[in-house]
Amino acid sequence: MKHLPHKTIERLSQYRRALLICLNNGQMHIYSHEIAKIQHITAVQVRRDLMLIGYTGTLRKGYNVKELIELIGQIIDSLDGINVAIIGMGNLGRALINYFAGKRSHLKIVASFDINPDKIGNKMSGIPCFSIDEMEKVIREKNIKVGIMTVPEDFASQTADKLVHAGIKGILNYTPKPVYVPNEVYLEEYDMITSLEKVAFYVKMQETE
Amino acid sequence: MKHLPHKTIERLSQYRRALLICLNNGQMHIYSHEIAKIQHITAVQVRRDLMLIGYTGTLRKGYNVKELIELIGQIIDSLDGINVAIIGMGNLGRALINYFAGKRSHLKIVASFDINPDKIGNKMSGIPCFSIDEMEKVIREKNIKVGIMTVPEDFASQTADKLVHAGIKGILNYTPKPVYVPNEVYLEEYDMITSLEKVAFYVKMQETE
DNA sequence: TTCACAATGTGAAAATAATAACAAAAAAAA
DNA sequence: TTTTTTTTGTTATTATTTTCACATTGTGAA
Numbered sequence: 001m002k003h004l005p006h007k008t009i010e011r012l013s014q015y016r017r018a019l020l021i022c023l024n025n026g027q028m029h030i031y032s033h034e035i036a037k038i039q040h041i042t043a044v045q046v047r048r049d050l051m052l053i054g055y056t057g058t059l060r061k062g063y064n065v066k067e068l069i070e071l072i073g074q075i076i077d078s079l080d081g082i083n084v085a086i087i088g089m090g091n092l093g094r095a096l097i098n099y100f101a102g103k104r105s106h107l108k109i110v111a112s113f114d115i116n117p118d119k120i121g122n123k124m125s126g127i128p129c130f131s132i133d134e135m136e137k138v139i140r141e142k143n144i145k146v147g148i149m150t151v152p153e154d155f156a157s158q159t160a161d162k163l164v165h166a167g168i169k170g171i172l173n174y175t176p177k178p179v180y181v182p183n184e185v186y187l188e189e190y191d192m193i194t195s196l197e198k199v200a201f202y203v204k205m206q207e208t209e
Numbered sequence: 210m211k212h213l214p215h216k217t218i219e220r221l222s223q224y225r226r227a228l229l230i231c232l233n234n235g236q237m238h239i240y241s242h243e244i245a246k247i248q249h250i251t252a253v254q255v256r257r258d259l260m261l262i263g264y265t266g267t268l269r270k271g272y273n274v275k276e277l278i279e280l281i282g283q284i285i286d287s288l289d290g291i292n293v294a295i296i297g298m299g300n301l302g303r304a305l306i307n308y309f310a311g312k313r314s315h316l317k318i319v320a321s322f323d324i325n326p327d328k329i330g331n332k333m334s335g336i337p338c339f340s341i342d343e344m345e346k347v348i349r350e351k352n353i354k355v356g357i358m359t360v361p362e363d364f365a366s367q368t369a370d371k372l373v374h375a376g377i378k379g380i381l382n383y384t385p386k387p388v389y390v391p392n393e394v395y396l397e398e399y400d401m402i403t404s405l406e407k408v409a410f411y412v413k414m415q416e417t418e
Numbered sequence: 419t420t421c422a423c424a425a426t427g428t429g430a431a432a433a434t435a436a437t438a439a440c441a442a443a444a445a446a447a448a
Numbered sequence: 449t450t451t452t453t454t455t456t457g458t459t460a461t462t463a464t465t466t467t468c469a470c471a472t473t474g475t476g477a478a
Binding site for chain 2: 107
């Protein structure tokens with residue numbers, strides 16, 4: 001496989017989650033248009049994505065749920081899992097830990113960090129919380145590859161710097177403040193305010209139409 | 210203005226936030242490449258976006274920060290603000306309320322909803338919390354146009370249904386479960402797990418390269 | 419068996435988004 | 449004054465992503 005579009009990667013992750021639910025419900029096969037409906041996209045798009053990863057369904061029966069889950073895993077997961085840390089145990093950090101708690105996955109949250117002494121040393125949903133000062137040490141020791149930044153925005157830059165310095169490979173920044181990282185670190189930024197303003201914009205549009 | 214690309218809308222929101230910070234620092238003008246640097250995009254893209262909204266900078270001086278903030282507001286904001294509700298006062302709901310607390314904006318969070326009796330009747334950062342049962346009533350009374358869903362995923366569908374029934378115009382779904390709404394309701398879904406898996410994928414890619 | 423149907427798979431076209439290239443002009447430097 | 453530099457604005461080009469259109473084929477019904 002030469003190169004998968006960014007959007008396809010995102011959708012594969014979503015397909016898999018939908019498929020896991022289907023599998024849980026005992027569904028063995030699924031049609032492209034069923035997947036499409038769940039994700040609010042078109043069936044062609046689903047088929048094309050699957051074409052790109054080289055998966056072939058059965059005519060008239062659709063796709064084998066189990067096989068497809070398996071294959072998507074082969075494509076997007078790392079062979080031996082990736083360790084993740086959450087930096088900032090505020091509300092957002094805790095929300096994320098809860099999201100993941102229990103869900104076994106190739107992505108393992110293995111540490112969290114905060115500056116609040118009350119939190120340091122405790123566990124949240126089984127994840128130990130360390131001091132930010134120990135970040136570099138812990139990241140190296142636990143072989144943490146990805147950091148999720150949920151710190152207050154004033155600490156965004158310095159947190160990113162520390163992560164980079166500790167040798168992190170990818171950062172997911174939930175801070176509203178954009179950060180700078182060297183090219184070899186993959187950075188994904190997501191800003192809730194932007195999403196909300198976007199919704200508001202289209203609501204406005206629909207009204208003034 | 211006939212039609213702005215989706216991506217441009219998102220970026221405009223981001224430009225504005227960057228510009229507000231600049232304004233706060235006393236900066237009166239800004240170059241396209243400065244904006245670009247903040248947002249990790251190219252200067253051409255910034256100029257093109259601004260071209261699309263019909264804003265013209267000053268050669269050699271760049272863009273007038275104040276004017277541009279003003280104009281972006283005219284484009285993306287509703288004339289008299291939009292009222293927003295957060296449904297689900299878990300960690301994520303609280304995180305969002307804190308994000309917005311203090312920031313005066315045309316988007317006003319005016320209510321939150323939960324099923325936990327301990328939360329109902331209290332205020333969080335000044336926002337009153339109501340029972341889910343009162344949702345329809347409160348949404349109509351307070352003229353709430355946009356709902357942010359931060360409920361546990363098992364409640365996603367029913368919450369969306371209630372919102373639609375209450376006449377909501379836009380939904381931002383932070384639940385990992387996709388929901389269905391009629392066409393006239395604008396729906397934006399965001400899934401943190403997908404984002405994380407995407408980061409993990411590109412980290413993996415960079416390693417196996 | 420033959421026909422109609424309901425799926426998949428995919429080349430081609432269209433739509434959307436990003437980048438390159440460069441003219442124009444104001445300011446600064448020579 | 450003339451030249452150089454810097455920055456905007458915009459057209460043209462390229463890249464990416466989505467959709468269309470349709471060939472193909474297994475299945476069930478007639």
